Amino acid sequence: MWVQNHGAKSGSSSFRGRREPYDASLSTGSEVTVKANEIEHQRWNDERWAALWPKRERLTDAVTGFVLAAAALRRGERVLDVGSGGGRTALAAALAVGADGTVVGADLSAPLSELATRRASEAGAANVTFQVVDMQTDTVAGQPFDVALSQFGVMFFDEPITAFGNIRAHLKPGGRIAFACWQAGERNPWFFASAIAELLPLPAAPAPGKSPTGPFALADPEQTSGILRSAGFLDVRCTAHDLAVDAPQDSVVDEAQLAFMGVPPDKLGAAAMAVAEHMQQFALSPTLSRFPIAFQVFQATNP
Numbered sequence: 370m371w372v373q374n375h376g377a378k379s380g381s382s383s384f385r386g387r388r389e390p391y392d393a394s395l396s397t398g399s400e401v402t403v404k405a406n407e408i409e410h411q412r413w414n415d416e417r418w419a420a421l422w423p424k425r426e427r428l429t430d431a432v433t434g435f436v437l438a439a440a441a442l443r444r445g446e447r448v449l450d451v452g453s454g455g456g457r458t459a460l461a462a463a464l465a466v467g468a469d470g471t472v473v474g475a476d477l478s479a480p481l482s483e484l485a486t487r488r489a490s491e492a493g494a495a496n497v498t499f500q501v502v503d504m505q506t507d508t509v510a511g512q513p514f515d516v517a518l519s520q521f522g523v524m525f526f527d528e529p530i531t532a533f534g535n536i537r538a539h540l541k542p543g544g545r546i547a548f549a550c551w552q553a554g555e556r557n558p559w560f561f562a563s564a565i566a567e568l569l570p571l572p573a574a575p576a577p578g579k580s581p582t583g584p585f586a587l588a589d590p591e592q593t594s595g596i597l598r599s600a601g602f603l604d605v606r607c608t609a610h611d612l613a614v615d616a617p618q619d620s621v622v623d624e625a626q627l628a629f630m631g632v633p634p635d636k637l638g639a640a641a642m643a644v645a646e647h648m649q650q651f652a653l654s655p656t657l658s659r660f661p662i663a664f665q666v667f668q669a670t671n672p
Contacts, residue, residue: 380544396567397456405506407524409582410477418629419480422455423454427620428559429521431612432549432664433458436520437465439547439608439666446515449539451504451520451548452476457484462518463489464499473511474499476522505532513541519548521664524586533600540671546602547668550587554611557661559621560584562630564647565640572629590665602669609665618658 442465450459453474463472476482482499489497505526517536526532554560587593590607597605632640651658
């Protein structure tokens with residue numbers, strides 16, 4: 370993730386995206402059959418959307434240290450990075466586990482997995498690989514893992530209990546999970562959707578049996594703790610964090626993103642003005658802003 374109404378793709382975030390209206394043409398037959406995470410598959414495999422991701426990393430990179438500290442990686446461990454995005458967290462984990470350890474990044478985005486693979490090659494990181502999979506339903510080669518971690522990549526499952534159950538199935542007995550997700554939207558004023566709400570199409574309700582997805586889908590710590598317990602995890606803990614991150618304004622929003630969010634072409638100008646006014650509160654200079662971000666890190670153990 371990222372900045373749209375909902376927050377991981379089986380994948381980092383995000384500010385990963387606003388729910389688009391459900392397209393019934395994706396299904397056939399007299400009954401509507403909804404593919405797991407169908408909207409996220411469409412979004413994160415759109416080259417235009419994926420191309421924006423490196424800008425977003427300038428904000429989310431500030432959280433990587435907190436995720437790694439919670440994961441408490443040790444030399445030689447096998448690590449699964451869920452929603453690995455452009456691979457930066459996976460590469461940091463690969464350094465932590467050393468040459469005797471391995472890291473597998475899992476993401477449903479082919480473009481971002483390609484970016485991550487290029488970065489790993491450029492860094493000479495031989496102990497990290499990336500697979501295009503949906504962690505809600507798919508199996509990742511290389512299991513069982515000692516640790517699963519994620520940086521804003523787990524808020525996009527439309528069946529979260531199923532997804533976390535699948536992640537747990539990839540862990541060894543006694544294995545652990547650590548992930549970062551956003552606190553509530555009101556604690557993250559950089560999230561500008563309220564400034565252009567009147568210019569956006571209404572989000573569709575989730576299909577039957579599905580849950581809302583988006584950057585703030587796991588914001589309620591009690592609800593998310595319940596999801597993890599229902600998925601079979603034990604010793605669930607949540608730690609809240611607040612930071613101020615200095616980054617260019619387009620780390621959060623740019624005109625291309627407004628169009629991708631569904632702002633009609635004839636309203637892009639008005640949306641840009643509304644966003645600029647909203648973002649002025651964070652400006653340090655014409656090229657740099659200071660964004661207060663509020664996130665939380667969950668930890669839990671596989672029995």
